[in-house]
Amino acid sequence: MKKLLVLGLALVLVISAFALVGCGSKAEEPPATDAASSNEALDPAVQAIKDAGVLKVGVKQDVPGFGLLNPETGEFEGLEIDMAHQLAEKIIGDASKVEFTPVTAETRGTLLDNGQIDMVIATFTIKPERLEQWNFSDPYYQDSVGLLVETKNGYTGLADLDGKTIGVAQGATSKDAVQTEADNLGIKVKFTEFQTYPEISTALKAGKVDAFSVDRSILAGYVDAEREILPDSFSPQDYGIATKKSNTGLADYVNQFVNEIKGNGELDTLLANYNLK
Amino acid sequence: MGSSFTQWVENLGLMFSEAKWSSLFQHFDLVWKGLGYTIVAALAGLVLALVLGIVFGVLSASRNRVAQAVARIYVEFFQNTPLMLQVVFLGFGLPIIWPQFNVVPVLMVGIIGVGIYHGAYISEAVRAGIQSISKGQLEASLSQGMSYVQAMRYVVIPQALTVVLPPLTNQAVNLIKNTSVLLYIGAAELMYVSKSIQATYYNPGPVYLVAMGLYFCLCFPLAFLARKLEERAEASAGSGQA
Numbered sequence: 345m346k347k348l349l350v351l352g353l354a355l356v357l358v359i360s361a362f363a364l365v366g367c368g369s370k371a372e373e374p375p376a377t378d379a380a381s382s383n384e385a386l387d388p389a390v391q392a393i394k395d396a397g398v399l400k401v402g403v404k405q406d407v408p409g410f411g412l413l414n415p416e417t418g419e420f421e422g423l424e425i426d427m428a429h430q431l432a433e434k435i436i437g438d439a440s441k442v443e444f445t446p447v448t449a450e451t452r453g454t455l456l457d458n459g460q461i462d463m464v465i466a467t468f469t470i471k472p473e474r475l476e477q478w479n480f481s482d483p484y485y486q487d488s489v490g491l492l493v494e495t496k497n498g499y500t501g502l503a504d505l506d507g508k509t510i511g512v513a514q515g516a517t518s519k520d521a522v523q524t525e526a527d528n529l530g531i532k533v534k535f536t537e538f539q540t541y542p543e544i545s546t547a548l549k550a551g552k553v554d555a556f557s558v559d560r561s562i563l564a565g566y567v568d569a570e571r572e573i574l575p576d577s578f579s580p581q582d583y584g585i586a587t588k589k590s591n592t593g594l595a596d597y598v599n600q601f602v603n604e605i606k607g608n609g610e611l612d613t614l615l616a617n618y619n620l621k
Numbered sequence: 622m623g624s625s626f627t628q629w630v631e632n633l634g635l636m637f638s639e640a641k642w643s644s645l646f647q648h649f650d651l652v653w654k655g656l657g658y659t660i661v662a663a664l665a666g667l668v669l670a671l672v673l674g675i676v677f678g679v680l681s682a683s684r685n686r687v688a689q690a691v692a693r694i695y696v697e698f699f700q701n702t703p704l705m706l707q708v709v710f711l712g713f714g715l716p717i718i719w720p721q722f723n724v725v726p727v728l729m730v731g732i733i734g735v736g737i738y739h740g741a742y743i744s745e746a747v748r749a750g751i752q753s754i755s756k757g758q759l760e761a762s763l764s765q766g767m768s769y770v771q772a773m774r775y776v777v778i779p780q781a782l783t784v785v786l787p788p789l790t791n792q793a794v795n796l797i798k799n800t801s802v803l804l805y806i807g808a809a810e811l812m813y814v815s816k817s818i819q820a821t822y823y824n825p826g827p828v829y830l831v832a833m834g835l836y837f838c839l840c841f842p843l844a845f846l847a848r849k850l851e852e853r854a855e856a857s858a859g860s861g862q863a
Binding site: 449450453454457458459473474477511514515536537538539543546547549550551552590 | 628631632635636712713714716717720723727804805806807813816817819820821822823825
């Protein structure tokens with residue numbers, strides 16, 4: 345009985361801890377809008393960002409070409425970073441007014457739900473289950489899942505990986521994609537999940553896993569003289585900009601932006617800048 | 622303030638929605654597997670920690686300078702570097718330096734990691750326990766023709782046990798909690814499966830709440846036992862002096 349009581353107490357504590365976190369992240373809500381500052385009718389959600397004067401964007405920090413925190417300059421760079429700057433220019437009128445938060449496959453959804461970031465532009469694949477949780481814009485990039493291996497092991501394709509272990513990122517789509525393909529081939533593969541891409545890369549180097557599987561564009565950042573990306577490529581998937589489910593105003597705005605840069609050739613220029621596609 | 626309160630309620634509702642609970646219960650078999658892994662890692666880690674703790678504890682309580690130094694180095698090294706770093710070194714570093722180490726399964730690497738780490742703490746508890754038994758007892762045993770090991774085994778350690786047990790139980794609790802560090806080397810323990818489930822089904826609220834509850838259920842009885850043992854040790858020490 346006493347134990348039950350203590351247990352109940354612990355649960356209450358946990359819930360209030362979550363509550364505190366929720367409150368904290370909300371404390372910096374932008375002040376009420378002053379109508380004079382805008383003559384065009386912006387959606388209240390977009391207006392709120394404009395009034396706050398900063399666009400908070402969740403981005404990758406370890407994916408060259410998309411979102412990379414350059415250790416030499418201390419700056420983020422990549423396609424998705426440029427897109428965030430363009431959005432800030434469009435909403436706030438100043439491309440530099442972006443606050444980047446590095447996210448992982450695992451953290452990005454929660455950060456959106458908590459309102460700690462306005463949107464996620466972080467190689468976020470559009471999937472039916474995810475559409476139930478968040479809003480996604482139309483795709484701005486299509487990628488497929490690939491396999492990175494150490495050349496010395498002599499693997500030529502997924503078929504050679506029967507009984508082997510594949511390193512994937514927690515929360516990423518690559519596990520399902522590889523599993524489906526392995527089932528088609530009639531082979532068995534095991535998976536080990538890691539917290540970040542660099543850890544999978546280290547695990548591959550250490551021989552803890554036989555292959556590193558994630559989107560091919562991400563794998564490209566981890567190729568070196570002793571490694572290669574296998575020709576296999578499965579389940580093409582689309583990247584979209586995600587916003588909080590309830591924030592449909594912002595979602596519409598972002599979607600318009602994506603279609604705009606697709607239409608006027610801006611996106612193609614960016615892709616070419618980063619040697620993508 | 623009002624709007625931030627409704628925001629908070631909305632966030633909480635989002636975090637603990639019925640759909641998020643049901644997606645957890647649909648995959649609860651994974652949670653049980655993770656719990657099992659945690660229990661196995663903790664039990665085996667504890668056995669290793671006890672063995673190392675007793676061996677190095679006896680060494681550091683001995684009068685042999687070399688033995689003392691060896692025990693000292695072991696204790697200081699593992700107490701003063703983070704467990705996470707030690708585990709990452711065992712899991713990733715060693716196999717790079719020495720590829721043969723890869724045949725060791727992750728579970729074993731994890732057991733070695735937490736075992737060595739907590740062995741250092743237990744060895745200190747054991748040393749303190751031995752040193753709490755007066756020197757005269759050891760000398761008396763030796764004068765009766767016992768060897769050093771026999772004297773330890775039959776006279777000193779049984780008495781030291783009452784002193785050592787409470788801190789030992791605390792170490793067991795810490796060891797259970799610290800197995801969560803093993804997720805970094807890809808060991809599928811409770812924390813690993815929790816993170817995996819929440820990353821796949823976007824339900825961190827329910828998942829972490831349940832994981833916390835399970836860790837609590839593992840640790841609380843031990844912590845309770847530690848307190849009881851401590852009370853008993855104090856009581857018997859009191860009556861001994863009277």
